[in-house]
Amino acid sequence: MSTSTTPSGQKTAPDNLEALTARIQRDFADMTPQFQVGARHLLDFPLDVPVASMRKIAAQAGVQPATLLRLAKLLGYAGWPELKAVFVRSMQQNPKRYADRARELLHDKNLHHAVGRIVAVQADNIRLNETSNAENLPLTVKMLSKAQQVYVAGFRASHAPAFLFQYQYRLFRPSVTLLRGDAGTLEMEWRAFTKNDAVVIIGFAPYSNEALQVARAARRAGSRVLAICDSAVAPIALEADCVLLFATETPSFFPSSAAASALVELLIEQLLAKAGKQAITRIEAAEDQLHQTGAYL
Incomplete structure (x- = not known):
């Protein structure tokens, strides 16, 4: 109607x-x-x-x-x-099922123009990162910088930006842990949450049950919660102390996570600036170690 x-x-x-x-x-x-x-x-x-x-x-x-x-x-x-x-x-509102959108694409007579459309939409999504988060980004940086330990969670399609966050943040901060839940051990991992910690949860619709479980476990432990998601009314956002938003619009069949990754990189840049010279020292040490151990060619 x-x-x-x-x-x-x-x-x-x-x-x-x-x-x-x-x-x-x-x-x-x-x-x-x-x-x-x-x-x-x-x-x-x-x-x-x-x-x-x-x-x-x-x-x-x-x-x-x-x-x-x-x-x-x-x-x-x-x-x-x-x-x-x-x-x-x-x-x-829930997004269309992936299969339904894929079926539509197969009948799209303009599919040969898909590259241009996808690039344009992704660019718009990334531009929204600034306007959607101008107020909350400084609050987020302050919250994470003050935390004793930072835990990061992202499941299924959200695992990639969560891993990116943990990987880049650990280059200059050792106290960052990625929650994985391997072999059903997620409950064991969140036992470590304390009131001095911050828990970062990344997700977009359709929302992961594990992400909501982590958010609620963090609340019970008294940890601060950051939700990086596609909606201010996402389940994890309703449990969060601070929310950063990204758009998932795409002409393709699967919600885009390009803006999520871009938002993670923006957040890491701000955290680096907040950390100052000590962060530079740690990044140099990490790079030296990667070269010395043969991790880099």
Whole structure:
């Protein structure tokens, strides 16, 4: 259901993001310039809407908060909370099954243009890393830098960015551990969590049960939790002290993790800057050891 009509002929508000986008596209030319600015920002940065206040979004868009409130009412909503709820529900929706998307691709007559489309979407995903995390990134760096031990978890498709995080962070910080859960030992690994530690969990929809178990174990232990995920309302995000968001949009059949890896690299860069000269010394020692042991050709 997208837009319906009441007995009086008045159109109701769109109840999903697709319908809302269609409504804005249809009415955009007739909107005032300020409404156009606000509406464009909502559609360009949908990940911001569920996690930021109306005042902050208005500042980012360059309009007054009252403009967003009036825009919400223009679109048929009682107010800002009702409009915001559309974006929250959109983030909560499960993605299409991989097989269904793969089946669509096989019938796509423009499949020979896939390379260009994928590159364009991936570039957009990576650009969103900055706008989606500008506020939380410094808080995350501070939280991880203060932790006594940092544990990292990512399962199935999320294992790659989790491994990347652990591999790069350990180059200048020894107290970083990747949770693996080999042979069903995940429960044994999270026993080590303490209130002085931080647990980093990476994941995207469809969400891993193991990731949620780790998040809840960290909460029970009093550890600080960082969720690096695709939604502010992802199960692991709801358990987290801090959340960093990445987009998984792709024309392909499987959610993209390119932005997740880029976000990990951005976070590591910030952690390195925070660590200072001591980090440089440790990286030099790690490189020397890799060369001396023959790990590098």
